[in-house]
Amino acid sequence: MNTPEISIEVIVNHIPDMEIQKPYQYFFSYQITILNRSTQPVQLVSRYWLIMDGGLHEETVKGLGVVGQQPILEPNTSFTYTSGCPLMSEFGKMSGYYTFLNLNSQETFQVEIPAFSLTTIFAQN
Numbered sequence: 001m002n003t004p005e006i007s008i009e010v011i012v013n014h015i016p017d018m019e020i021q022k023p024y025q026y027f028f029s030y031q032i033t034i035l036n037r038s039t040q041p042v043q044l045v046s047r048y049w050l051i052m053d054g055g056l057h058e059e060t061v062k063g064l065g066v067v068g069q070q071p072i073l074e075p076n077t078s079f080t081y082t083s084g085c086p087l088m089s090e091f092g093k094m095s096g097y098y099t100f101l102n103l104n105s106q107e108t109f110q111v112e113i114p115a116f117s118l119t120t121i122f123a124q125n
Contacts, residue, residue, distance in 0.1 A: 005038035006100065006111045014120045015084075024086035028118040032066075033080040034098070036073035041103040043072045044079070049096040049113075054089025072103065085118060092118040 011031045018027035036042055049061040064070060071079040085094060095115035101108050 005036070006042070006098075007035045007037060008098075008111065008113055009033045009035075010114065010116045012116055012118060014118070016120070018084075020086045023088050026087045026090060026118075026120055027084060028087065028092075029082055029084045030094070030116070030118075031080060031082045032113075033078050034071075034073065035078040036075060039075050040105070041072060041074050042100045043070055043103055044098050045070055045101050045108070046099040047096065048099075049094055051085060052093045053087045054091055057088060066098075087118060090120040094118065 009032070013029045013031075015027045015029055020027050034044065044065060046064050047062065047066055051059045051061065053059070067081045067083055069081070073079055085092075093115055094113075096113045097110045098113060099108055099110050
């Protein structure tokens with residue numbers, strides 16, 4: 001399966017009023033939409049994230065599915081979910097990949113998640 005047939009769109013929001021535990025001071029939500037543009041049904045089975053916090057701290061997160069689900073995407077359908085990320089600094093970056101299973105061939109493949117910035121309004125000035 002050709003991975004460009006799976007597209008990923010990301011929308012990020014800084015939530016300044018979110019109360020979080022120290023040492024984290026900033027919280028960001030991100031909404032991801034995954035669109036299966038292929039002719040094959042696929043299942044998202046796992047995720048891998050690399051989170052860079054202000055260039056000072058790096059963390060990896062990996063696990064099954066997303067937000068407790070391993071969604072099946074039929075051809076020309078999408079799946080949207082929202083999650084969050086706390087940071088210690090005003091800016092950071094996330095990147096990674098999803099592992100999918102082609103439900104027809106039973107082959108797994110990875111799709112890169114485009115890197116995106118986590119930035120407060122204060123850090124943009």
